[in-house]
Amino acid sequence: MEPDVCSAKGCSAPATWQLLWNNPKLHTPxxxxxxxxxxxHKTSLSQFLSARNFLKDVVAH
Structure with missing residues (x-):
């Protein structure tokens, strides 16, 4: 089984974090x-989501 990989564009590194988010205009709270x-990429992806007020939590993967 292949390891889960980072969601950052072009990255194929194994994922070590889960960024939990939602878009309040589209999703229930x-x-x-x-x-x-x-x-x-944990920091840059977190900053991207936080800038839009989407980031809810970051947990180990």
Whole structure:
């Protein structure tokens, strides 16, 4: 089985983090979508989601 990989464009590193988010214009408040991140992209992906007020939580994968 292949490991889960980072969601950052062009990255194929193994995911070590789950970024849990939702778009309040599209999703109910309890709904969580997931982006996966490696250590190198955790911050940039989190900042992207936070800038839009989408990021709800970051947990280990």
């Amino acid at each position: 309890e709904r969580r979508k997931t982006w996966l991140a490696c250590d190198d």
